[in-house]
Amino acid sequence: GQSLEQPSEVTAVEGAIVQINCTYQTSGFYGLSWYQQHDGGAPTFLSYNALDGLEETGRFSSFLSRSDSYGYLLLQELQMKDSASYFCAGGATNKLIFGTGTLLAVQP
């Protein structure tokens, strides 16, 4: 089967660094995407890893290790507005399969 597992909740303080992990069991994934979704809002694309290694986009970085079936999203200099749900999504043939999602709560 195809599944992506994430911690259900993570709490961190403003200004800190937080890592959201994603482990997957699937065949045929060609990359890992990350999406952010604020409460009541639409998922928005954050980053994509096609190859193993680290991709950096401003305060956000994403990592992929295909051999370990593992990836993570790293958020630095946390801000209150980063409080949201974060989803990893595995790229299958012309579609995405979304993970279970992680609710990030940023505290002052």
Added chain:
Amino acid sequence: EAGVVQSPRYKIIEKKQPVAFWCNPISGHNTLYWYRQNLGQGPELLIRYENEEAVDDSQLPKDRFSAERLKGVDSTLKIQPAELGDSAVYLCASSGLTAYEQYFGPGTRLTVT
């Protein structure tokens, strides 16, 4: 540039009633997706269109759900009859050349009573 447009934003219906959702994707995006998102879970793909062709509808409950994208642009998702378990947010998304970066609409929050 306008994003993905969906309507209505909210819908409350009684069970056994029909309901329809409409989506207009980003101009030029050939691929359109319909997802269902239950509370506290990730979006689950219902159907994917490439232009006007439904190329992946394996997760669509075909006994009650139907969808169309007649001219390869906007799309309609229908449920008839609705059941209590259909209460969820229905999201439409579109993408260009790659599926890993999808653009989502605001969704329709359906409540079946």
